[in-house]
Amino acid sequence: MKEIYSNTQRAILWLGDYSDTAVPSHPNAVLSRGEVKAAFGIAEDLAADRHHDTPEDREIAEGYRALDALLKVPWWQRIWTVQEALLPKHAVLRYGDTEMPFARFWKAFDHYFAQSYRECCGEYWLDFTDTSSNVISCLQTAIDYRRLLSHDQGLVFSVLISTFRGRLATDPRDKIFGLSGLAGTLVADYSLQPKDVFMRAIRTTITDSGSLAPLLRTPEPDRAKDLPTWAPDCCAKLGPEAQHSWDMVWFGLFAAFDAAMGTKAAMLNPSAGPVLPLQGLLVDEIYEVVVHGICRDRDEFCAMARRWQHTTETVAKRNHGVYPRGGTYKDAFWRTMVGDMILHEFDAQGTGQSRRAKASDEANCRMLWNPNGDHSMGVPFSRDRQFFTTRAGLIGIGNPGPKVGDAIYVLLGGRVPFILRPTPKKQDGATLLEYVSPAYVHGIMDGEVMKEKREPSWVHLI
Structure with a gap:
């Protein structure tokens, strides 16, 4: 299929037929001709970066509702349509006899993401249902795909x-x-x-x-x-x-990041079964995990952050305020909260940017756990993550699931550390480990462990 789609000069991405056609040619005939025209009209406005900030405008509101309905068409939910849309040199969305270049549709949502980030035209953003929001999120990744x-x-x-x-x-x-x-x-x-x-x-x-x-x-x-x-x-x-x-x-x-300093992953028996042998360095062991549920609102996020901060302060006292990998716990904490990354404003093309955090960002980042503060700089990196400390006094965050006793590894070929769980099982005398999560562990994200010049050992994942 790759060769077929890649060599296609022009692909018609057929979404469905009008519901007001006398004899619809497809069961997915859910939108009328007028609704399709309205949906593509709003998309064209967004592609031109026109802003819709008048909620009482009936025509605009109906256009957004039509666009929401368009994004619920089954075509958007099928796995094979991803290649169909991304690989052809030129793809055209078609509903009935109404067409719009897919690249233009992408541009519409490029601008839409930028507008929503700036919190303008927000009333319409809220009108999209969960189903359409899922499609929109996937569109954003599709847009980024070519950049990747x-x-x-x-x-x-x-x-x-x-x-x-x-x-x-x-x-x-x-x-x-x-x-x-x-x-x-x-x-x-x-x-x-x-x-x-x-x-x-x-x-x-x-x-x-x-x-x-x-x-x-x-x-x-x-x-x-x-x-x-x-x-x-x-x-x-x-x-x-x-x-x-x-x-x-x-x-x-x-x-x-580049925790493994540009090394390539090494595997034994790459065609083998359920065991995945990799090489890496053991860094530390998780000592404490701060369990927290899903953050449903800003207050819950702030409460979570305060718990993490209290845990960090306790660890800092045990280590006399000196972070094991250099610097202070105060600095380590706020950088961990944002994954040491700062989200930028969208540029003129509607592309979101990010960069490594600088010392001058600290004051703004500390507003994260202020109930009245601006959360836009770091919430995505720490929201609904799990905070942990290690035996050596390091702090970090990972996906939900780490437990006390889990191991922190830097694996060859990995730009971030990984949390692995030792099991009682062994193979050829080696302990078998379970994969748990990627992690941000402050102080080992930029090759510090690899610079110790230790010899990597084989790590067997099951």
Whole structure:
């Protein structure tokens, strides 16, 4: 399919037929001609970066409702339509006989994201339902996809899997095969069971890219028990769309840091079964975990941050205020809260930017846990994460799930540290470990562990 779509000069992405046609040609005839015209009209306005800040304007309001309905058409929910939209040189959305270049549709939402970030035209943003918000979020990643192509191919594939995992597929193997043409060399093989496809996707992408970005994924609380912890469960249910959006922000951390100093992942027996052997360095062990539930509002987020700060202050007293990897706990805490990253204003093209935090950012970042403060600089990195301390006194955050006794590793090919869980199981005398989460651990994000010149050991994940 990759070759077919890539060599296509012009692809018609057919969404459905008008509901007011005498004999609709498709069961997905849910929008009238007028509604489709209104939806594409609003999209064209957004593509031109026109602002709609008059909620009482009936025509504009109806246009946004029509656009919301357009984004609920089943075409947006299918896994194979991702390649159909991204690979052709020129793609056109078509509903009935109404058309709009897909690139123009992308531009509309590029501007829409910028407008929503600036909190202008906000009344219309709230009008979109959860189903449409999911499509919008996926569109944002699709827009970013072409920018990612010049970077880590392993990251590209892992982002695609997590972004579009909610898409529908009759065959669960298509959750992988429907995206494999976009990045990497994985070849569709329907003789394999779904579990084997999920494992092969990770192994192949790590081998191709030398990167451990394929290990990144959003939390999967309802994973299949028979699947290795390092492989994604593409059949697991996703949480609310808003939660999934926060989770996806973590992929940005992988590109921003270089904990393993540009090393390539090393694997033994890359075609083997459920054990994934990698090389890495043990850094520390988790000593305390601060458990906190989902933050439903600003007050709950501030309460969570205060608990984290109190824990940090307690650890600081034990270490006489000196952070083990240099600097102060005061500095380590606020940087951990924002993942040491600052979100920028959108530029003129509607592209969101981020950068590493500077000392001058501290005052603004500390407003995060002020109930009346501005949360825009760091909430995505720390919201609904799990805070932990280590035996040596390091602090960090990861996905929900770490436990006391879990190990912190820097693995070759990994730009961020990983939390792994030792098990009683052994293979050839080596302890087998379970994958838990990527992590931000202050003080080891930029190659500090690799500079110690220790010899990496084999780490066997199950």
